[in-house]
Amino acid sequence: MAFTTDLLASVVHGKRPALPPPYFDLAERTCMTNHTAIVKFDHVEKRYGDGPVILDQISFAAKRGDFISLIGPSGCGKSTILKLISGLNPITSGVASVEGVSPENAAQELAFVFQEPTLLPWLNVQRNVEVPLKLRGVESTKRAKIALQCLDLVGLAGRATYYPRQLSGGQKMRVSIARALSLSPKILLLDEPFGALDEMTRDHLNEELLGIRDQKAWTAFFVTHSVAEAVFLSNRIFVLSANPGRLHREIPVDLPYPRTEETRQSPDYQRLVAEVSKLLRSVENAQP
Numbered sequence: 323m324a325f326t327t328d329l330l331a332s333v334v335h336g337k338r339p340a341l342p343p344p345y346f347d348l349a350e351r352t353c354m355t356n357h358t359a360i361v362k363f364d365h366v367e368k369r370y371g372d373g374p375v376i377l378d379q380i381s382f383a384a385k386r387g388d389f390i391s392l393i394g395p396s397g398c399g400k401s402t403i404l405k406l407i408s409g410l411n412p413i414t415s416g417v418a419s420v421e422g423v424s425p426e427n428a429a430q431e432l433a434f435v436f437q438e439p440t441l442l443p444w445l446n447v448q449r450n451v452e453v454p455l456k457l458r459g460v461e462s463t464k465r466a467k468i469a470l471q472c473l474d475l476v477g478l479a480g481r482a483t484y485y486p487r488q489l490s491g492g493q494k495m496r497v498s499i500a501r502a503l504s505l506s507p508k509i510l511l512l513d514e515p516f517g518a519l520d521e522m523t524r525d526h527l528n529e530e531l532l533g534i535r536d537q538k539a540w541t542a543f544f545v546t547h548s549v550a551e552a553v554f555l556s557n558r559i560f561v562l563s564a565n566p567g568r569l570h571r572e573i574p575v576d577l578p579y580p581r582t583e584e585t586r587q588s589p590d591y592q593r594l595v596a597e598v599s600k601l602l603r604s605v606e607n608a609q610p
């Protein structure tokens with residue numbers, strides 16, 4: 323509670339708050355960041371149909387520009403949280419908001435990147451990136467211009483006329499990211515986007531993703547099973563427990579940006595990876 327009071331004092335008096343302890347309570351954090359939340363969940367519960375509770379009492383507030391990774395045991399509800407934020411699936415109870423409105427009414431603020439690049443094989447790279455723009459009725463010259471800009475951003479401007487079959491796995495994922503960015507989303511939802519890639523490609527793409535974010539500021543929710551990836555990318559990590567899915571702990575990652583290969587060699591990074599791994603193991607071992 324002390325940190326909440328400090329933060330409120332900082333808002334009222336313009337003072338810098340005391341730094342939070344390494345781990346702090348998510349419910350408390352929610353109270354603190356209401357005024358700047360781009361995504362806010364307040365005691366959200368989710369059931370599919372009349373099935374069991376999948377997510378229980380999920381509360382958090384994401385600030386603009388946060389990079390939040392969700393990590394936890396298989397089936398704990400990480401992807402479900404992304405679906406609720408996107409409005410693809412309704413919450414069962416509680417309150418959820420995106421940019422101050424219900425997720426269903428904020429679809430234009432978001433874009434999704436999935437583990438599979440889901441490119442259309444009969445369209446070339448540029449046309450694939452244009453698909454969401456076409457669906458939104460953007461006219462062809464403007465579509466082409468935006469698509470090429472986004473391909474440039476992911477380093478694939480030279481592959482615009484290639485077909486998906488002519489690309490590597492990492493290149494396909496870059497196209498998928500370019501397609502999501504074509505909509506200029508304020509929020510990017512990424513569901514294990516690099517899970518199927520080898521470690522070196524994944525490391526490169528992690529660095530590129532942060533580089534792209536420097537140019538096109540968006541708030542990210544990133545589902546991963548890799549602790550190293552979560553620590554590398556995020557300023558906040560939510561560790562979930564399962565059955566039902568609950569937000570177990572938040573871990574702030576205060577490593578400075580930009581993050582590079584040197585970050586991975588730093589003792590602070592390695593200490594955090596070890597701490598989060600230990601926490602994750604304890605959550606997995608405690609599963610009913």
Ligand SMILES: Nc1ncnc2c1ncn2[C@@H]1O[C@H](COP(=O)(O)OP(=O)(O)OP(=O)(O)O)[C@@H](O)[C@H]1O
Nearest residue numbers: 370373376394395396397398399400401402403545
């Ligand atoms: N459409 C659905 N209908 C019914 N149950 C669902 C549906 N989608 C997900 N579930 C259930 O919700 C729970 C959480 O699934 P979810 O995919 O969100 O977990 P996850 O943490 O992302 O899992 P993983 O790490 O294995 O990808 C699982 O028990 C799953 O079976």
